[in-house]
Amino acid sequence: MIDRLCIFGVGLIGGSLAMGLRKAGLCQTIIGCSRSKNHLQRAQELGIIDDYSTNPAEAVKGADMVFLAVPLGAMHPILAQIKDHLAEQVIITDGGSAKQSVKEAAEAVFGSLPPRFILGHPIAGREKSGVEAAIDHLYQDRKIILTPVSDSDQTAIDKVTAMWEACGASVECLDVKVHDQILAATSHLPHILAYELVATLVDCEESDRVFNYAAGGFQDFTRIASSDPVMWRDICIENKTAVLNMIDLFENRLKNLKVMINHQDGDAIVEEFSLAKTARDKMLLSNRKHKDNNNKDNQ
């Protein structure tokens, strides 16, 4: 049970956690904090938070759990503001998409990562953002990755795990660096490709007509290019090494494909595309199996 949860950034991620916990009855009081009083008022009207403050130091007072759901670039300033106002036994966790970056922000503020600061990342989202998009089942059947370090407090890990499990999620632990590599591959690179595809089309020769002929496949493919540019700026910068590494790998792959196309090497092209198709079809199959097993477990 959480007595007093303080959520920084009551948007889709923070708001959905609040709603999920409320539904599960796991939380007494939820306090919201953000720079926008309007957003906080709206969140309170919607019953997502009980109270709010735009002052971080005030917001965390008496909280036994703090959840940071703000863009990566905002982690350090918030931590600096709350540092001297935290309850002694408080547990801190976050939803940042790159873990090394949050770890370093915490180290810069606290000297070292506090044992009860459990780095985390819910692998969940929606096309829409903001508190109006928050739903109580966003984390149902989704994965939450925690990246505890060697001296992380086991009770704190357990409490953060229980918080997410109450929302229907399954929790897995990964090494900080491995998390950042995996997310660069499965999330950061795809977002960059989607943004850059659309940007390329804006500037291409038939640009004025191109978007008229974009079919459903294109709209699916570019859905993530409607994501928040500021959030994704932060991710690119804060997970720079892994992101640039993935872009390099992708560039090499694309360069090789260009040679195949240029040489009209049909067999090599089919082999390349089949490699991708097989991997994707296998992923879908394994996700489906995983889901079926979960459903069986719940019966």
Next chain:
Amino acid sequence: MIDRLCIFGVGLIGGSLAMGLRKAGLCQTIIGCSRSKNHLQRAQELGIIDDYSTNPAEAVKGADMVFLAVPLGAMHPILAQIKDHLAEQVIITDGGSAKQSVKEAAEAVFGSLPPRFILGHPIAGREKSGVEAAIDHLYQDRKIILTPVSDSDQTAIDKVTAMWEACGASVECLDVKVHDQILAATSHLPHILAYELVATLVDCEESDRVFNYAAGGFQDFTRIASSDPVMWRDICIENKTAVLNMIDLFENRLKNLKVMINHQDGDAIVEEFSLAKTARDKMLLSNRKHKDNNNKDNQ
């Protein structure tokens, strides 16, 4: 009214045209032709075609409309086989994703593009393929692009237009080269990026674990990487110039972004991502308006 329609390739595209026309009552008899007797039998069982032949020369006998829904690489051999067996007034059209390529195949076989060969391309598709995936409303509210040339027969253009409109589609005409450029941008490049993204992940450091953590966004983004590798090999080769040009543009864009990320130039990154987000959001808005207007027209 079409007396006898001969469809080459009774899969998603060809089968859905047959079903749409049947529903509209625009076609007397539909003949299917493909290399696989099993597929043709299945199509007949499903009531999609009335009869079939695996012999192209026989299949086109007496047909007043021929629709080619085969991979681009199969256009030339089929045209060569049917050339001497076509009825005098036959209209030919196709569904190929690159028009210059089909035009050249026809020129190679017939000496020049026959005036009643109306090059076409339905901008429609589904994730699934094959005759089992065919549906009678695939073309409802979708765009069909025709690319007639200067000596195309107007009656033939009108008849092909009427055929597609009977399936609920709207027909627009474009220049061959413009079509190929636009499709390279909105369809061919996205497919290539999706294939190459998945292929990159197969070969990256954390490959064995990467696919376990791919969320819904990744699945949407890579949906088109489950497309048929042979069809996409043909498109890459047959629309080589436009495809390579688009890849070059994309590569340059990505290279510039890498510099921004490397220099941690946050403002430039936000500008780049916002350019994409704005263009995509505008596209969605304009598509929605277009749909609303169509709905109004139908009331």
